[in-house]
Amino acid sequence: MPELPEVETIKRTLEQLVLHKTIEDVTINLARIVRSPEPDQFRALLKGKQILAIDRRGKYLLFRLSSHYTLISHLRMEGNYGVFNSMDAAATHTHVIFHFDDGEELRYRDTRQFGTMDLVKNQDVDQLKFFRNLGKEPFDLSLTEKLFYEKIKKKNKSIKAVLLDQEVVAGIGNIYADEILFRSRIRPEMLANNLTKPKIHAIYENMKIVLREAIEAGGSSVKSYVNGQGKMGLFQQQLYVYQKHGTPCLVCGDEIVKTRVAGRGTHYCPKCQKLR
DNA sequence: CAGAAATCCTGACTGC
DNA sequence: TGCAGTCAGGATTTCT
Secondary structure (H helix, E strand, O other): OOOHHHHHHHHHHHHHHHOOOEEEEEEEOOHHHEEEOOHHHHHHHHOOOEEEEEEEEOOEEEEEEHHHEEEEEEOOOOEEEEEEEOOOOOOOOEEEEEEEOOOEEEEEEEOOOOOEEEEEEHHHHHHOHHHHOOOEOOOOOOOOHHHHHHHHHOOOOEHHHHHHOOOOEOOOOHHHHHHHHHHOOEOOOOEHHHOOHHHHHHHHHHHHHHHHHHHHOOOOOOOOOOOOOOOOOOHHHHOOOOOOOOOEOOOOOOEOEEEEEOOEEEEEOOOOOEOO
């Protein structure tokens, strides 16, 4: 479940490890991970490419390559990257290996096999349907409170479902949706179009605060997440509600409960988070 | 068209 | 101990 803070941390750690390296060859052990182009062409195109930069957009990782190509990687639930020497034994569920010309390799592992990779020309990146419809970054200055308010007010579904909607804002997943709503003192099942202006203001501010704090802590390791250096994040120590059901609320002492909202496990404090 | 639900997958967990 | 059943979840597809 790498969300924006985890993907940002992976980006920053991988920058230290693979920038300027040249891909000599690629091994694809599980073809379903490579969404486009066909695996043979994916491999052929990557041979000889140098990694010039790494960017992040929402939960997508973008490897900027030489010859005007970009490798777009989505980790979905349990995808992760690690850099190893080619002599090191590969862990189970290692599905794609990028062999560098210096004897090191970047390995992609993914227990649930949900992750995707797309290799496209730079000029085509913004035309991809999953990028064209992607919402703004939470820290994008052009995502003003007014614009955010208008987007929220249009939605006739739970505020939790709206925060998870990548077309509204990019990068928020199940952990941070619950944490943002706790800090905003809003019950996750509240309908977005019923929220008052002060409530939407609270979400707008807390979204940025929570995500920034999580990035500073290196993300949340609640399940399998580790960064590009194999290290766990620390933000799970600062979570108020996610996976905290059955324990006392750190603010009021009432018991945190777990329900289902927007088809997802949802955690909240019944006392702190009011229905109106 | 919007929103809800099913789908992909494996490993951890539950109950008998 | 073993085994069937359930759950977890991001984005896409399918259904209502």
